Amino acid sequence: MTESPPSPSHQSRTAVVTGASSGIGAATARMLAGAGFHVFCAARRADRVAELADAIDGTPVTCDVTDAGSVAVLADAVGPSLNLLVNNAGGAFGADPVGQADPDDWRRMYDVNVIGLQQVTRALLPALIASGDGMILNVGSTAGRIAYEGGAGYTAAKHGTKVVTETLRLELWDQPVRVCEIAPGMVKTDEFALVRFAGDQEKAEAVYRGVPDPLTADDIADAITWMATRPAHVNVDELVIRPRRQAAQHKVHREPSSE
Template sequence: MATAAPPSASRIAVVTGASSGIGAATARRLAAAGYRVVLTARRKDRIEAIAEEINAAGHSAIAYRLDVTDRAAVDEFATAFPAIGVLVNNAGGALGADPVATGNPDDWRAMYETNVLGTLHLTQALLPKLEASGDGTVVIVSSTAGLATYEGGAGYVAAKHGVHVLAETLRLEIVGKPVRVVEIAPGMVKTEEFALNRFGGDREKAAKVYEGVPDPLTADDVADAITWAVTRPSHVNVDLLVVRPRAQASNTKVHREQR
């Protein structure tokens, strides 16, 4: 199926959490596909550098510093653009890998606020513009963690399950309107920061997540899937796309090579 060129009214694509990893890769991919990309994240220097790189490549991007957990800032952001065609809710992340009995409630709260409420804030603020475009798309980057649990992952699983349910419910509630709701659920993705942030900067623990795993997904693999879903013809909605590396059969079944 051919890639559809974005219609003029829908050429602006907002990507949250775009300072690194999947968000940054998605911004690059969407820009190359013809969208004017708005990169948002808390780290202004990072998104400005990526936007500059995209523009230098002959595409179009701008950087906008934004904390998705700050509703007032999100509402202000929504007034900055007259039309928006695509929203990629990517901002999120995991904190800790403790069992329920000893999990840190502050980590649980932070994960819920970023993954779930951050997605809610942006979706609520931009949904009128997406609908007004006549051809809008909401992408929600969830996780296979939102579909099946694993030991030590309850806080993150709960947050991503919330995101998964948000996507399912939104799709039901806006059916008949010119807005698609796409959920992309990645499995094991090796990025420069995800596992490192989860383990509080402990590089040894972060490295063990991927130890022996042949070819985990890259951020660009997921960005490719997101861009593919966004660029399907307008009548085609990719409800849920689960993307895993070949070495991963489930959240708890991963092939690891002996060294």
């Protein structure tokens, strides 16, 4: 019996992770580095990406994905070839009903989750193609698959992420670039809910109250690294990942308070 050839080494392969200053982005950068990728850690907070890049022997790039000039700096830093782009930068702002929501919050969400993703992808696509084995991996959300009260702005933006991913896969069908999306459900990170509720700690904590084991940033980073290290002929179109206690957006098993 002929033995299968060994999996290709990921040593010397390169990756860009946007939104790498905290949460899923930072965890993903660390795990990809552990898998042998040289990681360009991109985010707005220069001190954080510098610290992270130093820890994983990566390259820090101060980058605001919503600013075209900043994205151009990222493309220059990456150079002519790139194996993996993880479009992780995103965010939710506010949770008001449609009739009370602030349009500026909606603009911010669309700008970072959709326009920012498009700008980074456009800037780095030539390098991804040039590598001969590129991958675009967009971090979406289960919010990009179903609506829920108070989430219209965010769900609209993440539905946009999903549709952009699907369109890219059609447009790049004859290029050596895989296009994938990971759609996490309930993930507890240090900042996501806190940012959404403008620093209101009580509202942020209420999201996870009674759920002792939501997903963590490391759970998502582990799944992203698995997707990124599949053989070149394997495309994971989408991976929906939730904690066991979350059957759907509205159906989460919460333990009663002991207080």
